Amino acid sequence: MSESPLDLPVFDISQPWTPSSLSALSIACREWGFFHITNHGISKDLYEKIFLLSSHIFSLPPQVKLKAGPSSTIKTYTPQFIASPFFESLRVSGPDFFASAKSSSEVLLNLSDDDFSEILKEYGSRMVHLSKSILEMILMCLGPNLEMKFISEFKNCHGYLRLNNYSPPECIQEQEVEGLGMHTDMSCITLVYQDENGGLQVRSKEGKWMDINPCEDALVVNIGDLMQAWSNGKFRSSEHRVVLRRHANRFSIAFFWCFEDEKVIFAPKEVVDEGESRLYKPFICLDYLRFRESSEKGKFEKVGFTVKHFAGNEI
Ligand SMILES: O=C(O)CCC(=O)C(=O)O
Numbered sequence: 001m002s003e004s005p006l007d008l009p010v011f012d013i014s015q016p017w018t019p020s021s022l023s024a025l026s027i028a029c030r031e032w033g034f035f036h037i038t039n040h041g042i043s044k045d046l047y048e049k050i051f052l053l054s055s056h057i058f059s060l061p062p063q064v065k066l067k068a069g070p071s072s073t074i075k076t077y078t079p080q081f082i083a084s085p086f087f088e089s090l091r092v093s094g095p096d097f098f099a100s101a102k103s104s105s106e107v108l109l110n111l112s113d114d115d116f117s118e119i120l121k122e123y124g125s126r127m128v129h130l131s132k133s134i135l136e137m138i139l140m141c142l143g144p145n146l147e148m149k150f151i152s153e154f155k156n157c158h159g160y161l162r163l164n165n166y167s168p169p170e171c172i173q174e175q176e177v178e179g180l181g182m183h184t185d186m187s188c189i190t191l192v193y194q195d196e197n198g199g200l201q202v203r204s205k206e207g208k209w210m211d212i213n214p215c216e217d218a219l220v221v222n223i224g225d226l227m228q229a230w231s232n233g234k235f236r237s238s239e240h241r242v243v244l245r246r247h248a249n250r251f252s253i254a255f256f257w258c259f260e261d262e263k264v265i266f267a268p269k270e271v272v273d274e275g276e277s278r279l280y281k282p283f284i285c286l287d288y289l290r291f292r293e294s295s296e297k298g299k300f301e302k303v304g305f306t307v308k309h310f311a312g313n314e315i
């Protein structure tokens with residue numbers, strides 16, 4: 001299927017919001033569930049450092065990386081051939097990003113210096129801060145003054161990040177390969193840094209893949225399943241994937257801002273319009289995560305099984 005570039009709106013989050021920028025944000029969240037932000041305060045230098053330290057980890061021999069793999073005690077590393085043959089990742093969890101990164105670097109690098117942990121602590125804390133302010137903006141799109149009322153629903157959110165490394169095959173000929181298959185995110189919102197190789201795509205409502213081209217100094221923000229369910233489908237958690245088009249490693253960092261495990265997700269009455277019914281039954285956040293992580297149908301690299309299949313009301 002052919003791909004077209006999608007012109008996502010870009011919001012300068014260092015500027016005050018205006019009625020017109022909020023209305024553009026509202027459209028982006030409802031139509032695509034994706035937008036870009038700039039002036040997010042994360043320097044190129046910080047990305048460069050994370051990239052260098054991560055490349056070092058990803059270039060270790062597979063048997064070393066598996067010390068943090070799915071059968072290890074820490075389970076922070078996902079090797080190739082789980083999500084796709086070309087994808088591997090390392091998870092760093094909040095709220096103590098330092099300790100989480102350190103558990104991986106100790107096992108993988110035997111390093112006594114804390115560069116990796118320090119830098120991920122900084123990135124993690126910046127992401128937490130950004131997520132809170134972006135969330136507030138998104139909630140403003142639901143109606144006047146509702147963000148004040150709703151922000152407390154999100155007060156126990158927590159975040160984790162994934163450093164993603166894509167290694168395409170040598171012989172990418174006429175056809176691109178899928179680096180990460182179609183999925184939706186299990187978050188409220190996700191903040192993604194993709195490098196200059198691009199390859200992130202979002203699926204339109206009509207099923208067409210659209211390229212989200214890298215945008216200078218911008219982060220991609222997208223709505224996840226938990227927000228789609230909580231907002232009674234007002235905000236869209238879109239299917240997306242990553243394609244690889246050339247023989248160059250691709251690096252990305254995805255930060256997932258999620259409800260606490262025990263949260264019961266139930267759309268508040270203010271987001272259910274008159275005459276509209278609730279699209280989802282109330283569900284416990286962790287039960288949905290388990291559905292996605294453990295059931296064959298729900299696995300994130302498997303196509304199509306998301307919150308609609310888990311908690312959707314038959315209409
Ligand atoms: O690598 C990317 O650009 C996006 C990754 C992604 O969609 C994810 O980790 O959920």
Ligand SMILES: [Fe+2]
Pocket residue numbers: 183184185190240
């Ligand atoms: Fe994703």
